[in-house]
Amino acid sequence: MREKLDKLAIKLCENLPLDFTLYEKDGFCRKPNEYCKYCRKDGDDKHFCNKKTYIPNQELRFV
Numbered sequence: 676m677r678e679k680l681d682k683l684a685i686k687l688c689e690n691l692p693l694d695f696t697l698y699e700k701d702g703f704c705r706k707p708n709e710y711c712k713y714c715r716k717d718g719d720d721k722h723f724c725n726k727k728t729y730i731p732n733q734e735l736r737f738v
Contacts, residue, residue, distance in 0.1 A: 702724060
């Protein structure tokens with residue numbers, strides 16, 4: 676049950692408008708999840724949250 680609530684809270688955080696977040700602090704995600712499109716793993720235990728600096732063009736791939 677706890678896991679489902681965590682997934683729901685993370686999905687809510689991801690879908691908040693603009694650059695509002697629930698778990699971001701100083702650019703790091705305090706509740707990392709592989710399904711959040713703003714959470715990026717870097718190195719060992721660091722997970723960055725790029726929601727405040729996210730640009731939709733980041734997902735474009737040029738062929």
